[in-house]
Amino acid sequence: MSLFSDNIRVLRVRHKISQEKLAEGLQITRGRYVKYEDGTSEAPYDILKRIAWYFHISIDLLLSVDIRKIDMQHLLKLEDNRLVLPIQVDNQGENFIEVVTQKVKAGYLNGYADPEYIESLQQISLPFLGPGKHRGFPVEGDSMPPHEDGSIIIGRYVERLGDVQDGKTYILITKNEGMVYKRLNKNKKNVLVLESDNSFYPNYEVRLSDIIEIWEYRCNIGRTDKKQELNEMESMREMILELKRDVSEIKNKTA
Numbered sequence: 001m002s003l004f005s006d007n008i009r010v011l012r013v014r015h016k017i018s019q020e021k022l023a024e025g026l027q028i029t030r031g032r033y034v035k036y037e038d039g040t041s042e043a044p045y046d047i048l049k050r051i052a053w054y055f056h057i058s059i060d061l062l063l064s065v066d067i068r069k070i071d072m073q074h075l076l077k078l079e080d081n082r083l084v085l086p087i088q089v090d091n092q093g094e095n096f097i098e099v100v101t102q103k104v105k106a107g108y109l110n111g112y113a114d115p116e117y118i119e120s121l122q123q124i125s126l127p128f129l130g131p132g133k134h135r136g137f138p139v140e141g142d143s144m145p146p147h148e149d150g151s152i153i154i155g156r157y158v159e160r161l162g163d164v165q166d167g168k169t170y171i172l173i174t175k176n177e178g179m180v181y182k183r184l185n186k187n188k189k190n191v192l193v194l195e196s197d198n199s200f201y202p203n204y205e206v207r208l209s210d211i212i213e214i215w216e217y218r219c220n221i222g223r224t225d226k227k228q229e230l231n232e233m234e235s236m237r238e239m240i241l242e243l244k245r246d247v248s249e250i251k252n253k254t255a
Helices: 003-014 019-026 030-037 045-055 059-064 105-111 115-120 232-254
Strands: 075-077 084-086 097-099 122-124 134-138 152-157 169-174 178-188 191-195 204-207 211-221
Touching: 003 030, 003 059, 019 030, 019 045, 045 059, 105 115, 105 178, 134 178, 134 211, 152 169
Parallel strands: 097 134
Antiparallel strands: 075 084, 097 122, 134 152, 152 211, 169 178, 169 211, 178 191, 191 204
């Protein structure tokens, strides 16, 4: 039997549902459902989607995680049954903040829906952040000053795309680009425009269908006390003021 077959059997038994009743809920025959549960037939996408909606669980979990090994109470349920996001809580039921360090960053695209992977991440607690599900992600490169390479951005999970606000910064998990931290704009249909605060990096677009997760910026955990560099406008202003001082000194000397 496959992991999927085991999972749908476990879910059915947990919910105390007969094969006939479940098949009826999925709008298929009992004989067809039995083939999925005993592993003699693979379920097509439309049936996978119906099963996911029926049990309020993501297709990712159905196919890749042993349901028997996870606590279904510790999953963040989102509207419209789009997915179920694994979370970790302390003894008081408060959410931990999992930190995706640079070392484990590469595995996040495959493990973001896997409770065992999420449980393996380092955890911190920042009570001042308030409600919502938060997670930490590493900053890479110099495209988003003043956040430097090696810093950790704490983001709050965005449940609905409509909650994304133009001009604010977000961590995006995408199928093709992987993990990026950018300023977003929704000025095109079915597309997000990603902007870097460092003007050296050009803007680019990401299709909504390519987006796996969006996390809104909440705070930054940095590891440097280096004095922040002046931006281009501030540098120009300082140069102009310096020139004015030099001119004034020259005039005083020749007066």
